[in-house]
Amino acid sequence: MNKTKVLVSELTLFAIIQFLGIFVASKFLILRPEVLATPQISLTYFIMIFLMSVAFIFIAMRLFKNKHGFKLLFVFLIVIGSRTVFAAFMSEFYASIIALIIVALWVAIPYVFMHNIALIFAISGISTELGFSLSLSTILFLFGVLSIYDVIAVYKTKHMVKMFTGLMDRGLLLALIVPITKSWFSKVSEVKPKAGFMLLGTGDIAFPLILAVSVLKISLYSSIFVAGGSIIGAALVFYLLINQQSRRAIPALPPIALCSIAGFLLSLII
Numbered sequence: 001m002n003k004t005k006v007l008v009s010e011l012t013l014f015a016i017i018q019f020l021g022i023f024v025a026s027k028f029l030i031l032r033p034e035v036l037a038t039p040q041i042s043l044t045y046f047i048m049i050f051l052m053s054v055a056f057i058f059i060a061m062r063l064f065k066n067k068h069g070f071k072l073l074f075v076f077l078i079v080i081g082s083r084t085v086f087a088a089f090m091s092e093f094y095a096s097i098i099a100l101i102i103v104a105l106w107v108a109i110p111y112v113f114m115h116n117i118a119l120i121f122a123i124s125g126i127s128t129e130l131g132f133s134l135s136l137s138t139i140l141f142l143f144g145v146l147s148i149y150d151v152i153a154v155y156k157t158k159h160m161v162k163m164f165t166g167l168m169d170r171g172l173l174l175a176l177i178v179p180i181t182k183s184w185f186s187k188v189s190e191v192k193p194k195a196g197f198m199l200l201g202t203g204d205i206a207f208p209l210i211l212a213v214s215v216l217k218i219s220l221y222s223s224i225f226v227a228g229g230s231i232i233g234a235a236l237v238f239y240l241l242i243n244q245q246s247r248r249a250i251p252a253l254p255p256i257a258l259c260s261i262a263g264f265l266l267s268l269i270i
Contacts, residue, residue: 007235110187
């Protein structure tokens with residue numbers, strides 16, 4: 001395995017999402033400053049929705065074995081996220097058309113590279129929306145709480161791993177895929193953990209971007225520092241993962257969150 005090549009591939013995908021999201025958010029602030037008046041989602045409401053979503057996914061996995069329903073959820077995420085991205089540059093009508101084209105390509109070209117492209121737009125757009133909808137204090141609090149939750153869910157209860165693999169078995173792979181010994185043109189249906197691919201969960205990518213968009217209200221400078229910190233955090237996750245004695249899933253959010261917040265604090269000092 002070429003560790004440098006894999007690391008560069010992972011960080012490139014990670015960085016594209018961070019800076020695309022910041023670019024989209026900055027365009028909204030210039031062209032549609034009314035986004036600053038977006039109704040704020042309270043911390044209590046967000047946590048309630050998060051817990052309900054996790055519970056719903058586990059119940060759905062027990063009740064439904066058909067893959068099509070779960071794939072519809074992925075389609076929904078692609079449409080919502082892509083539409084937000086392109087709405088920063090054109091009318092909402094044309095943005096919606098392009099979002100549907102991306103969905104059509106994702107269905108017609110079921111390969112790793114197309115999956116990643118669709119997910120790049122989905123994460124960038126949805127994270128931008130959440131970055132405008134959550135206060136900075138709420139995001140920082142969530143970073144801490146979800147980092148602890150990530151450790152418990154991966155190492156103790158292990159329900160995060162079960163949920164991830166369960167969704168993947170049903171055709172819903174909510175992760176960027178980085179080939180290690182396989183190809184970018186491998187079919188997504190062939191992707192399995194520890195089988196020639198590295199997977200980076202969407203939440204680990206989305207949360208630093210949510211923070212970066214939120215601090216964009218303070219300055220572009222701070223937003224870029226957050227993105228830079230998150231990329232360093234992603235590199236640290238890679239180092240920890242690749243140097244394990246026995247390969248297993250690790251909670252990626254804590255180091256990414258720590259480095260993202262460190263980047264924000266550094267931007268206020270320099």
